[in-house]
Amino acid sequence: MKPFALAIAAVSALGISHVSYAGGIADPAALQQRLEKLATGKDARIGICALDQAGTSVCVRGDERFSLQSVVKLIAGAATLDAADHGAVNIEDPIIIRSENLSLMKQPLAKIVERNGFFRTNAGDLVRRAIIDSDSAAVDILINRLGGTGKINSFLAGKAISGIRIDRDERHLQTDIVGLQWKQEYVDAKVLQRAIKAVPEVERDTAFDAYQKDPRDTATPRAMTEFLAALMSGKLISTSSTDRLLAIMNETSTFPDRLRAGVGNDWSVAHKTGTSPTWKGVNVATNDVGILTAPDGGKVAISVFVADSRETPTRRATIIASAAQAVTEAYR
Template structure:
């Protein structure tokens, strides 16, 4: 009997210890899984993009709808971050607007120590391109040597095609420009293989260097059947090889102004050069008020019949109080007279200025 009671007592003691152990077990041993540290964090706050002023939105829409042609318009506040646009995501021919990306590529190479702006560059007849190339007179006069800095100034301020093409090829060619656009995340901005290839393809021709002299390109283009020219021209309009969206352009301009693309010295240099642009005095610049300034780059495409593929101006608009806005007007296709196109561009700038003044921007010019 004693052994029976002793065994029973031991069993009871073990059961009691088991109950105590269960009561003392941590909560983590229950079947409900514990929350992870990540789950325990507060919910992420989703910040909304700044909203553009409603009155400016309506005005940009009104200007876009009222224009007889296909146009992309975009305005971005560089300080506040809002963007408003009309048809802002459609790709439009850039034409010489693309010279801006060449200069950014060159200055990026300078910032990385790959080249110097004082590097000498020599020309011969094989470097000539077509259309607007004032530098050609010097090249044909017996050769010409200058610097990368001079090429950049000529490419932006006078839109010299040969200066721009030589600058591009001196810093790595079309692939280098495309890599810059990709690496800096500039978005919907294309770059083709240089002026000669681009303009020949738009016309329906295959480039030969003899086209760079005199009016040889025009004569070869005029000799093509109209059906060939029209097909090539329309292909370009619908899918521009150098296309860019107005929204992507103003985003890139904003980043340039904020110093996100280049070093401070290179940023200041490029904006100063753009401020000295001689082309397009009656485009965006025609809408300025006293005290306002514009650093800009124009682009002008080929014409077939009455239709032009690409008539553009893009830039950074700065108020007397230092506030700045990125503006792009990219006319993809139109046949309206030049004054009508210029009026559209003027009115976009005037709309931005009017909104700035409604928002209380100081007009130091008054």
């Protein structure tokens, strides 16, 4: 049992009340010091926020903005399930995916469509693929069926979550980053790669610099963690949709060297990763956000963003894992 509940930042608006839970962050001041030390002396801008069920929150750069990258797929998935809860979307309705419906970059669906000419699925399956496989085609189709990114922002506003904004689908975000404008022909990976190689270096530099400074498609660690806290408290979407989404997040297959690597085998991790391209040694976004469940059933929401970094991929992953380790070791 937690001996006290010192709230560095309370989130009572999310319905997280100060009642007895299995456990929580026992010494937030000590955790704050440890996370600040972790975020110092790295060739990166690091944002971290952790929030337990009693409302105790510890954040480093909690109110700065960080690029979401594929973390957006979790948010779009939640918005889709919320739309289903309210009858706006039937997640079992058939969806036929053909080559013209594909996106770019990471999209395992492309191989299925290429092999068979089409793929028959539904929105429920696409939520799963967007999160577990980080499939860009899946999330772009979901965004389109919702009616655009504005619908996701309306969903967030309706849940009183500010500090997260979704502006572009993957097609437009990823082409903007490399100095291109989206064209339908870029669903062909070979055509896209030729186009990227043809972008003059100075234009790539300009586009990448603009991406680093762009407030679009970003979140603060505090807001992202409040989103996760709303999910884990059952305030974000219906009970059945919450159970469904958490089960999907538990199966996330991408980057097990991040949050998952920082917790013991007796902890479970429901999470979503995000990663930007690297240009001239600089990586804008290496992220992992999720819900850590302790052996006693207590939960802690956590968001870690490693931005504008020249650290190696392994080192960036280690930073995220170390943040998760610090949080779990602060749990009592």
